Amino acid sequence: MADQGLDALLRSGPFDVALRAAIQARGLSLERIRDHLLAKGVSVTAATLSYWQSGRSRPERRESVLGLRILERVLEVPPGSLTALLPPPRARGRWPRQVPASAELGRFWPHREVVDDAVRDVDTRWDERLSRISQHDVVMVGPGREERAIRSRQVLRADADGPDRWVAILHLDEHDRALPRLRSLRGCRPGRTVHRPEDGLLVVELLFDRPLARGETVLTEHTLVNQAPCPVATNYERKFRFPVREYVLEIRFSPSAIPVRCEQFTCEDDASARSVAVTPGESGSVHGVALNFGPGRYGFRWDWPEFP
Numbered sequence: 001m002a003d004q005g006l007d008a009l010l011r012s013g014p015f016d017v018a019l020r021a022a023i024q025a026r027g028l029s030l031e032r033i034r035d036h037l038l039a040k041g042v043s044v045t046a047a048t049l050s051y052w053q054s055g056r057s058r059p060e061r062r063e064s065v066l067g068l069r070i071l072e073r074v075l076e077v078p079p080g081s082l083t084a085l086l087p088p089p090r091a092r093g094r095w096p097r098q099v100p101a102s103a104e105l106g107r108f109w110p111h112r113e114v115v116d117d118a119v120r121d122v123d124t125r126w127d128e129r130l131s132r133i134s135q136h137d138v139v140m141v142g143p144g145r146e147e148r149a150i151r152s153r154q155v156l157r158a159d160a161d162g163p164d165r166w167v168a169i170l171h172l173d174e175h176d177r178a179l180p181r182l183r184s185l186r187g188c189r190p191g192r193t194v195h196r197p198e199d200g201l202l203v204v205e206l207l208f209d210r211p212l213a214r215g216e217t218v219l220t221e222h223t224l225v226n227q228a229p230c231p232v233a234t235n236y237e238r239k240f241r242f243p244v245r246e247y248v249l250e251i252r253f254s255p256s257a258i259p260v261r262c263e264q265f266t267c268e269d270d271a272s273a274r275s276v277a278v279t280p281g282e283s284g285s286v287h288g289v290a291l292n293f294g295p296g297r298y299g300f301r302w303d304w305p306e307f308p
Contacts, residue, residue, distance in 0.1 A: 010077060012215030015085040016055035022075045022082065023053060036074045042067040058086060060292070084133065084157060084217060086245070114196075115169060118203050122192045126163035130156045132244035132294075133217065139236045143254040145304055146230035151184070151223045158212035165191060165207045170224055172200035173234075178227040186221040237265075237299025244294050250287040251300050253280055259302035264288045268296035 006025050009018040023033065030046040037044050044067050051057040059068045065083065072082050134155040140148045156166060166188070170180065179202045182190055191205030208218050236251060253259065258280055265275040278286045278300070290298050 006077075010081040010085070012213070013085040014055075015058060015082065016053055018085055019082060020053040022077050023049075026075045028074075033071070033074055037067065037070060040070050040074075042070045044071070060086075065291075085215070114199050114201065115171075115203075118194050118196055118199070118201055119167065119169070121194050122167055122203055122205050123165060124167050126165060127167060128242070129158065129160045130163050130166065131159055132240070132242060133157050134246045134248075135238065135244050136248040136250075137236070137238055138250045138252060139233070141233045141251065141253045141257065142230070143256040144230075145232055145257050147226055147233035147236075148230055149183075149223055149225045150180075150236070151221070153219070153221045155217055155219050157217045158214055161214050162211050163208070164211040165205045166220065168204050168206055168222070170202045172231055174200065174231045177229065177231045180224040180226045182222060183225050184221065184223040187218060188220040188222065234304075235299060235301035237297050239297050240294035242295060243292060244290070245292060247290040247293050247298055248287065249298060249300065250285055251302075252283075252285040255284045257304075258284055260305045262286055262300060262302040264300050266290070266293070266296060266298050268294065273297075 006018070006021045009021050023030070026033075028036070030049045033049060034044060034046045044064075048057070052059065059065050065086070068083055068086075069079070072079055075082075132154070134153075136153045138151040140151070142148045150170075152168075154166075156163075172179065177200070179195055179197055179200075182193075182204060185206070188206040188208055191207040193205070194201070194203040196202070202224075206220055206222060208220070212218055236249070238247065238249065240247070251262075261277070262280060263275045263277050264286070265273050267273040278288075280286050286300060288298070288300070
């Protein structure tokens, strides 16, 4: 059982200090921990463990993060407690993953100045102090090829004391349609809202139940329901100004309206977009999963068969 000091570190971090305390509380040498991990099929050297607990490095690759989850079991700490303390991934490879703190919210939008102007009327000061742990979007497409609703679930972690809201931005390609309505909120309530139907733009503050302390997480859910006549669904993408640890996107098509072509695409920072063809399953849906993704865009687009 973890003591109160360790419990506090597992809630607020930082990661290296919490890991070091967990190792000390368990009373095992790094070599013994390595052996326990190896017995469970995870290969992490004692040197790597030493680097992690000293802050010289941290788990970033997918295999390392998965290994950290097994390490939590070896150290007998609550599942996900150490993983939740990991900061967003650092720059790696050909695509830089760090974004200047002053980056506009309109980044990655086709008319960024319109978005930047719209968000002036809401409070965005906490956006840069919330780590994106998990985001799950479900887009529901009806039998008339219409986009009926978008359901979103996310887990955020405060990187400082005080965050009390998240700003959601939605853009409709068809500007002659009514903007969607916010429904089915959990863990949040609507705050200030900006309606710009002439730009197909909706901006809304999702207020948490209370301000978060540093290291604290929040789970929110909300649904945006389109009003009739609903826009024709041809694509959906999520834009990430900052990295997200896990992103899941589902497109649920009506069984009577299945596209003839569908592709999943990604574009990180200013790199060229990449795409791959996908086929809806028997349930009439497609989904994609991205780990340690962003900044960038992630989505699906599809083509409908011609009407007979």
